[in-house]
Amino acid sequence: MGEAAKSINQGGLGIRRIRDVNACLLLKWWWKIGTQINSLWRRAICSKYKIDEACWNPPVSFSYKHSRVWKDILSIGNHCNNIFNFYADNCLKNDFPLLFNLLTDKDGSLHQYFDRKTSPNTWNFPIRRTMFSWELEEEASLIEALSSAHSVSPHEADCFFWACATVSSGEFFVSSIYSFSNSTLGPHLPICNHIWNRAVPPKISFFCWLAWKNKIKSAEFMLRIGILDPSVSISCTFYGFESESATHVLLHCPFSWQIWSSIIHEWGLSWCIQDSVDGLLQWWMRVNFNHFDRLIWRAIPLIVLWSLWKCRNECIFEEAQPNISDLSETIKVRAALWLKANIKDLPFSVDDLTFNWRQIRAGNSNL
Incomplete structure (x- = not known):
């Protein structure tokens, strides 16, 4: 998977x-x-x-x-x-193998070892012979590790404690070990919070995830995996000058570039076109606005990407003609309806979100 x-x-x-x-x-x-x-x-x-x-x-x-x-x-x-490293990476018998091999009571409980102590920092380990100098060094390291560990309660029975527990009780939960195993698959990526934006429908976020992974079914992609016959044209649906890759149809095509430029111009910003969807989203995240402006701003690239792809499909399957002004208005209407429905207490009407982006931005800048 x-x-x-x-x-x-x-x-x-x-x-x-x-x-x-x-x-x-x-x-x-x-x-x-x-x-x-x-x-x-x-x-x-x-x-x-x-x-x-x-x-x-x-x-x-x-x-x-x-x-x-x-x-x-x-x-x-x-x-x-x-x-799952169920027995933990820092198990003492693995960290101090020389001492473990010398012990005569390898199955002894923590309580039994604690009873052998003659002072707070003196552990009398049951060993089968006198230790050599290199073994004494390992013993010193073990005692140092034990002294820095959590305090021991000698009057309580030994028991299991789940170190990955999300609560202090140390209780084992299936969800905690699954989350622990998940954490080994990779770091958290801030861009994912941008892609899975609750202000847009889930299908929009899923499409943008595919675009971010460069896995949308462009003509170039379909040819590469053998779906399209090599004799079929894979020229761009909008202008036909270049082959239709995901990056081209969503960003670099002159038609797509004009859509992006008109949207960004509405916000009073200038930009340089990015080389990938990942670069686009990374740049978009770095632009900071106030609360409601930020919520609207972060939803816009997802809506634009979806709208460009939907327009491309309409041109292929319904023989529609690409029109910059029509698509720009469609993007604004979709943004207005989705944002108003999904952002709680949004202080703008559908008409404001459709026709007055520049005024909304200017009004909030004066707050």
Whole structure:
């Protein structure tokens, strides 16, 4: 699924990855096994599969005698370290392997190790021989790490704590581990908030997402993927001077450029045409206005991109003729209707948004 499986803030469509969702649900059972120690279902599982009830995590090996569900739970537990880092990257046995190999009580609880302390900063680790100098250095690093860790409550029982929890309780939630796995797919992109603008219908935002990813079905794109026959003309629908790429039909075509220039002129601005839809949106985001002006301004490029593409389709499928003044008025009407419907307490009427952009901008500049 690639791009589509990323969250909307990461530049995707937020489509959930079913395999990962299933893994998160199975990992929830691992959490329950470690936390619901006295539950009846846990005792029944331990009795059936000969598991020590005092063990937080069951052994991950299984045989043909195990049920399919239990095999899936054990299987995800066996592989979760690779999939979700369920056991955390900074596990002490991984960070200090030399000391871990020397320990005689590798399965000891935190409470047992705490009882061995002779002073606040002196940990008596049970080791099988005298340590060498390089091992002493690792011990010093471990003690330093322990001293900087959260305080220990010796009178409370050891328990699981979910480090990725969104609340301080440390409770495990499927949503939290899925969000954690999502965070590894890429950083949040500010431009996505611009594209998925609530002031326009979702289909407009989706089209602009496709344009941003350069995936709209232009003639050049259709030829490249083999949909169009090589003998078919892929000239620009509006003027026919160049081949119809997504960037050309939405930005660089003289017809499209005049539309963009007329819209920007209405706002009293000057601009230099950008080399891509991404560049256009990035430039648009950098222009700052007051509250309502900003809401209107940020919706305009989405409406213009949609209107240019819709006009292009009308020219191809309905044999319409491109007209700059007609399309400019259509853009203003669409903007007025959508903005008035979707922006709460917008202080402008539909007529103001249709016919008086320059006056709206000038009036707000004097506020």
